[in-house]
């Protein structure tokens with residue numbers, strides 16, 4: 001498990017790598033691209049390779065023995081459309097394929113409809129079926145202040161290991177305020193992952209300083225090599 005960065009630790013582009021979940025989730029990814037992504041994850045010493053479920057087994061094969069996490073996402077990018085049973089079944093299948101962590105979309109519509117028990121049970125079902133750390137993508141900008149509080153509380157009750165501000169830059173550009181909001185509410189054992197449009201070293205550092213322990217980004221290589229202009233967002 002990652003730990004929060006100490007305020008006196010000097011961060012450089014190179015020392016950021018262990019905090020980065022190196023993400024490649026796109027339409028039409030080929031086997032060559034996915035293998036290259038996994039190899040890049042090893043080469044730069046990233047925390048995880050985050051890939052679509054359909055490529056988890058190939059990535060797990062490349063990462064075997066490295067200690068690097070094999071991460072995937074479900075109910076994403078179309079957050080909130082999958083049934084609870086479907087999510088639990090997919091989680092199980094991802095873990096069988098080699099996933100060691102899963103990011104999940106949450107049922108924002110149910111939350112907004114006051115279906116709090118269903119919102120929590122949807123997450124709890126995945127937690128139980130997967131048996132690996134689950135990160136909930138809370139899409140904070142889409143929630144009212146009351147809904148945010150409820151989403152965080154219910155996610156924690158459901159057993160989420162990580163609270164994540166958003167699923168992508170289309171929803172929120174990761175920022176220290178959102179991270180600090182989640183960190184302030186995360187009890188012992190629950191951590192915060194920042195994601196969404198993380199493209200520069202400075203932005204990455206500000207998120208870690210705010211208390212995030214993981215950064216989800218498709219610009220990992222650009223960040224650790226300080227070549228932000230070479231980045232293209234994956235989704």
Ligand SMILES: O=C[C@H](O)COP(=O)(O)O
Pocket residue numbers: 021023050167168169195196197198215216217218219233234235
């Ligand atoms: O975990 C979420 C993604 O890594 C965000 O990727 P992005 O760099 O395209 O915003």
